[in-house]
Amino acid sequence: MHSYDVIVVGGGVIGGAISYYLSKQGVRVLAVEQRTLGYGASSKAAGMLAVEAEYQPDHPLYDLAMESRRQLKELAQLFLDELGIDIGFEQNGMLLLGSKGSLTLEDMRELEPKLRTKEAGVHYEEGAQIRSKQLTLAYWRAAIANGVEVLEQTDVKRLLMKEGRVCGIETSSQKFYADTVIVASGVASSELLPGLCPLLPVKGEIISVTTEKRLLQRTIYARDCYLVPKGENELLIGATSYPGDGTEGVSLEGVMGLLARATALVPELAKAKWNETWSGVRPRTFDDLPYIGRHPEIQGLVMATGHYRNGMLLSAITGQLVSDLVWNNRVPEALAPVSPERRGVVEHGLAY
Ligand SMILES: Cc1cc2nc3c(=O)[nH]c(=O)nc-3n(C[C@H](O)[C@H](O)[C@H](O)COP(=O)(O)OP(=O)(O)OC[C@H]3O[C@@H](n4cnc5c(N)ncnc54)[C@H](O)[C@@H]3O)c2cc1C
Incomplete structure (x- = not known):
């Protein structure tokens, strides 16, 4: 036994x-x-x-x-x-964008020169x-x-x-x-x-891109998108959220939405090289x-x-x-x- x-x-x-x-x-x-x-x-x-x-x-x-x-x-x-x-x-810290933010747009530009946003933010060094x-x-x-x-x-x-x-x-x-x-x-x-x-299964999709040099110093966490720099050259764009969906696979709709939001936040991301996409299912x-x-x-x-x-x-x-x-x-x-x-x-x- x-x-x-x-x-x-x-x-x-x-x-x-x-x-x-x-x-x-x-x-x-x-x-x-x-x-x-x-x-x-x-x-x-x-x-x-x-x-x-x-x-x-x-x-x-x-x-x-x-x-x-x-x-x-x-x-x-x-x-x-x-x-x-x-x-x-x-x-490396996180910049949380949203209405309760205490940083001015100038403060944020100083922290993250590539970021373009009209939303205020809070910087969490931890x-x-x-x-x-x-x-x-x-x-x-x-x-x-x-x-x-x-x-x-x-x-x-x-x-x-x-x-x-x-x-x-x-x-x-x-x-x-x-x-x-x-x-x-x-x-x-x-x-x-x-x-x-x-x-409840909640499917999410992520895009990984390669940048020539590090575009962001810290994670940018916005309402409908986050950008996570990984090392010198990789950056993750995430994530979609489909409550009730437990399937595998990445949709064009998901990718297009993430890319639109990410490049609106950091226009220079449009020059990044495609790396890969994936999906996973969160247990809620x-x-x-x-x-x-x-x-x-x-x-x-x-x-x-x-x-x-x-x-x-x-x-x-x-x-x-x-x-x-x-x-x-x-x-x-x-x-x-x-x-x-x-x-x-x-x-x-x-x-x-
Ligand atoms: C797109 C996305 C982004 C995320 N981002 C973050 C983040 O930034 N930070 C964070 O903290 N979390 C994040 N999460 C959440 C995090 O990934 C999950 O909360 C975590 O992975 C759950 O871990 P788990 O071990 O419970 O489940 P899983 O990793 O799903 O592991 C469960 C395992 O059980 C196995 N299994 C299932 N049934 C059986 C069975 N009958 N017999 C044997 N084995 C079985 C499966 O094959 C699987 O390997 C994200 C999730 C997604 C999808």
């Missing part, structure tokens, strides 16, 4: 972060991924750690997101030293970013180095139950047993947990807060999904808190707002 302490379903950034933090505590973990590690949304993200653009200071995720960004900075150094993986952490594929890979490499076993190209068909509690998983060919199963399968989590994990919950924690009724089941637009940003804190919850049985107060027990989950589960 194949048995482990914990089984993690899903090879994205969330499954990777959880496996990594569990492995640091010596937990015997099996991770199962339908395709290849990082295949899902986690390799499609722009990689912004945009706390200030996403959450107001009184938002339930604000402090967690701040802490996660701080941890990612430390992890960047650790992954570089121990694995030789550069996750591209850069604390704004940071990582490279999504590299971060996801780094968590998994570190977890594997610590002894986590990974099965790729393996579809988890269902959870195994015994006397009302989860005791393992069944794939197309085998059964694996564990006291705890963590579902971190991104938008597909709702298929594995029908009625228990209501999620009914109240935009992820589901992180033990299921209230099904013992042995832990959920860690629904990170919507901020899975990269929240990965470190999710990994750490879930590992603490599972292995040390600590339920931090901070997890209360994201608990799968909160009001509305059941009602939305029935409706989806």
Whole structure:
């Protein structure tokens, strides 16, 4: 019989972060991924750690997101030293365009000479970013180095139950047993947990272009478009948003809209060279807060999904808190707002 302490379903950034933090505590973990590690949304993200653009200071995720960004900075150094993986952490700031801005147009021109906008803005010096594929890979490499076993190209068909509690998983060919199963399968989590994990797929598209030299110093975050400079020569233009769409593929409509908005903000972008486009599907919950924690009724089941637009940003804190919850049985107060027990989950589960 194949048995482990914990089984993690899903090879994205969330499954990777959880496996990594569990492995640091010596937990015997099996991770199962339908395709290849990082295949899902986690390799499609722009990689912004945009706390200030996403959450107001009184938002339930604000402090967690701040802490996660701080941890990612430390992890960047650790992954570089121990694995030789550069996750591209850069604390280069973010210019948030919008009506509440305190900067004058002259201030903004000084910060970003190539930017053309009539909107006021706010400059957040703490704004940071990582490279999504590299971060996801780094968590998994570190977890594997610590002894986590990974099965790729393996579809988890269902959870195994015994006397009302989860005791393992069944794939197309085998059964694996564990006291705890963590579902971190991104938008597909709702298929594995029908009625228990209501999620809306929200497809997004991104364009990557190459510029001769760096056009922007920091991320520009506007209402309908963001521009993220990556290193000296790459720039990401993102992202479209199609609620209810879980399909793959990039549409001309999406690309044309993004290009129009991006070149209106930075006209010189029109001279950039085409690099590539891609799409991914964000897992959105009914109240935009992820589901992180033990299921209230099904013992042995832990959920860690629904990170919507901020899975990269929240990965470190999710990994750490879930590992603490599972292995040390600590339920931090901070997890209360994201608990799968909160009001509305059941009602939305029935409706989806
Ligand atoms: C266009 C776009 C831009 C984004 N930009 C940002 C950003 O700038 N900053 C940020 O923080 N976040 C961003 N995000 C959000 C971020 O990408 C997601 O929140 C995050 O990747 C979710 O990670 P995950 O591990 O939960 O899901 P995923 O990465 O989707 O991983 C889930 C994995 O589970 C596997 N799986 C599913 N079902 C099964 C099964 N039955 N058996 C086995 N395996 C299974 C899938 O194959 C997949 O690999 C963006 C997302 C998109 C689409």
